[in-house]
Amino acid sequence: MPTARPDHQRRLLDLQARDTAIDRIRHQAAALRADPEIAAAQERSTATQTRREQAQAEVDDAGEALAAAEHAVEQVATRIQRNQQRLDAGTGSSKDLTALQHEIGTLGSRRSDLEDAELAVMERVETAQAALDESTVGASEAAGALGALTEVRDARLRDLSGEFEREKAARAEVLAGIDDAALVSLYEKLRSAHDGVGVAPLQGSRCGGCMLELNPKDLAAIRAAAEDAVVRCEECGRILVRA
Ligand SMILES: [Zn+2]
Known part of the structure; x- marks a missing residue:
């Protein structure tokens, strides 16, 4: 059985308490980085941005x-005006003038x-502009929501x-x-x-690591072991530190 000074044990x-704390911090940071709420907000922001770009293209x-x-x-x-001017000038044969007329x-x-077609295009421009305005608001809101979530997360990551x-x-x-x-x-x-x-500490007759009760024989052996003996839990194998 290995030995070690009781105070070192x-x-x-x-040391375990510090390592457990460090593991917990690492775990929390990883969970924050993988936050599904932020991933969803990111997705929404990207989708609204794409819609805005499509609206802009339209x-x-x-x-x-x-x-x-x-x-x-x-x-x-312009052609009508030019023809009208020629007609008004009255030059050319009457056949030419009739053709001009x-x-x-x-x-x-x-x-x-053409003016009817122009009106239809003007309506298309208005509709497109309204869609662009709406998607611009949507994209801005989604980006804002993402920014707010990210800010909170980053502050927590800094902590x-x-x-x-x-x-x-x-x-x-x-x-x-x-x-x-x-x-x-x-x-x-x-x-x-x-x-x-x-x-883990020996807590009465229980291992503080696996939380199992040690059987009386093992417990007696642990209690009888020299103070500097490094004893292990028979159940989980962890080092057991006696108080
Ligand atoms: Zn144990």
Whole structure:
């Protein structure tokens, strides 16, 4: 049976307390980083941003279509005006003038059709702009919600980081007080094999690690063991520290 100074054995319990705290901090930080609420908010924000970009693209397309429709109306209007001026000047044969008159009539109904089309495009622009305004508000709200959640999480991560540093420093101090490499190495080995707990106090007749009652024979052997004997729980194998 290995031996270690009783005070070193008792300090092992302090080391365990620090390691348990460090594990808890790591676990909490990992849970915060994987927060499903933030992941959902991130997803919502990305989706609303995509909708906003699509709405913006439709506004751009509709704007271009409107410019084209306006240009088409202008072109016909210019031709009508030019023909009208030629007609008013009265130059050319009467056949030419009749043809001009006829063309003006045709262009007039063409202009009317183009103006109807222009109106339809204007409605499309309005609808697109309304959708863009709405999705801009939605994207901004979703980004705001994400930002608020992230801010709270980051503040908590900063707190945990501070706690982590304090626990690490405290652990180093405790470790420095255990001048027994073999004991610490055994503790580390058991800790990694037993869910992060390598040492436990003997609480009456119970192991503080696995919480099982020791049988009377094992208990008697532990009580009879030399003070510097490193005893182990027969049930879980952890180091048992006697008070
Ligand atoms: Zn045990």
